[in-house]
Amino acid sequence: MNTPYYIIRKRILDEGIEKLKAALNKHWSYSVIGYSFKTNALPWIIEYMRHNGCYAEVVSEDEYELAEYMGYEHIIYNGPVKGIESFTRACQRGHIVNLDAEREVEWLQHMNLISMKEPVKVGIRINFDLEAVCPGEASGGEEGGRFGFSYENGDFGRILDKLRAMPGVEVAGIHLHCSSKTRSLNIYEAIAKMACRIHKEYKIELTYLDVGGGYFGGLADKPQYEDYLCLMTGILKEEYDPKRTMLIMEPGTSLICPPVEYVTSVIDVKDTNRNRFIVTDGSRIHIDPLMTKKSYFYQLEKTDNDDEREFLEKQVISGFTCMENDRLFNLKGSYALRVGDKIRYYKIGAYTMCLSPLFISYFPAVYLEEEGKIVCIREKWGVEEYVQKSKIKRKNV
Ligand SMILES: Cc1ncc(COP(=O)(O)O)c(C=O)c1O
Numbered sequence: 001m002n003t004p005y006y007i008i009r010k011r012i013l014d015e016g017i018e019k020l021k022a023a024l025n026k027h028w029s030y031s032v033i034g035y036s037f038k039t040n041a042l043p044w045i046i047e048y049m050r051h052n053g054c055y056a057e058v059v060s061e062d063e064y065e066l067a068e069y070m071g072y073e074h075i076i077y078n079g080p081v082k083g084i085e086s087f088t089r090a091c092q093r094g095h096i097v098n099l100d101a102e103r104e105v106e107w108l109q110h111m112n113l114i115s116m117k118e119p120v121k122v123g124i125r126i127n128f129d130l131e132a133v134c135p136g137e138a139s140g141g142e143e144g145g146r147f148g149f150s151y152e153n154g155d156f157g158r159i160l161d162k163l164r165a166m167p168g169v170e171v172a173g174i175h176l177h178c179s180s181k182t183r184s185l186n187i188y189e190a191i192a193k194m195a196c197r198i199h200k201e202y203k204i205e206l207t208y209l210d211v212g213g214g215y216f217g218g219l220a221d222k223p224q225y226e227d228y229l230c231l232m233t234g235i236l237k238e239e240y241d242p243k244r245t246m247l248i249m250e251p252g253t254s255l256i257c258p259p260v261e262y263v264t265s266v267i268d269v270k271d272t273n274r275n276r277f278i279v280t281d282g283s284r285i286h287i288d289p290l291m292t293k294k295s296y297f298y299q300l301e302k303t304d305n306d307d308e309r310e311f312l313e314k315q316v317i318s319g320f321t322c323m324e325n326d327r328l329f330n331l332k333g334s335y336a337l338r339v340g341d342k343i344r345y346y347k348i349g350a351y352t353m354c355l356s357p358l359f360i361s362y363f364p365a366v367y368l369e370e371e372g373k374i375v376c377i378r379e380k381w382g383v384e385e386y387v388q389k390s391k392i393k394r395k396n397v
Pocket of ligand 1: 215
């Protein structure tokens with residue numbers, strides 16, 4: 001197996017989804033898991049999630065079409081920029097469509113709803129001031145979140161009234177996903193309380209309640225699905241009937257971050273007057289494309305059995321790209337790395353493969369390990385894949 005490559009550990013993936021299903025069964029059995037495509041839509045992964053009974057949670061026309069292509073019978077269509085064609089199709093097919101913008105309400109007005117046998121059921125994404133209830137935790141910070149209809153300024157109420165007055169439309173659900181910096185339990189307490197408030201204030205009977213994604217997964221010292229659900233459902237039960245309202249969760253990171261590893265090799269060792277640089281064939285663009293991570297879970301793997309290697313205070317682990325900041329981490333207080341050694345990064349399956357650019361080198365191969373057997377589930381991309389769809393013909397020299 002040539003490095004760099006990704007490898008998915010099937011057992012860890014299975015354990016994650018089993019834990020989530022068990023927690024849902026215990027706390028709110030009338031529930032659905034909508035796998036967040038955006039977090040990692042590698043075709044093998046989305047096939048796996050479908051096979052495990054997940055709905056597809058998509059946020060663009062391309063993702064919607066991918067879900068249909070992959071045979072998903074159940075789709076949750078979110079996002080601020082949906083396509084009109086896929087929006088119409090999703091409404092007609094009875095998928096879960098959570099409205100995020102006024103123009104989607106206008107699309108509904110122009111659809112021929114009267115001719116349809118069943119009313120179109122839609123959900124409304126709610127924008128509420130999470131930062132006010134969880135200071136320092138909301139992703140939008142002091143600037144506030146930008147998705148959905150604002151509860152505080154009355155937009156949510158206005159849109160609800162508008163939809164209620166539209167023949168052929170039924171408001172079936174609310175969507176409360178909030179991105180946070182902390183993934184803390186406070187966030188989900190705030191979401192559950194807001195869901196209750198909406199029910200009380202607007203007196204709507206909901207078919208579903210979508211609490212979104214954003215959970216921790218696979219970390220023993222962080223909240224577990226069990227904790228999130230115990231807290232949320234305890235609050236929700238005050239206003240909602242667990243037998244009549246379906247609970248939707250939209251996990252991405254918590255399911256797909258833990259089982260994925262990335263393996264790289266040391267290609268060169270270079271000394272300057274300031275540092276020792278360890279040049280690897282991996283890159284930050286494959287495991288931290290947004291260049292925000294401060295540390296990684298990793299393991300060094302020696303190419304030989306030499307126990308006498310020199311000890312070094314600092315080695316700068318660097319990537320293959322020509323960007324100066326393609327430095328993965330400073331290896332402190334370790335034996336000296338050598339050409340051929342490997343560095344294996346763990347828990348890197350979320351917002352990595354799907355956000356990597358085709359920069360300098362093309363997508364690495366992806367393998368699956370199941371009970372010790374390893375198979376390739378996506379070959380490395382080469383020039384053929386890179387030039388596909390270009391109006392250029394191959395010129396063999
Ligand atoms: C609407 C929605 N649902 C689910 C998710 C998945 O979040 P995570 O990958 O943190 O679980 C996101 C991510 O931003 C999202 O925007």
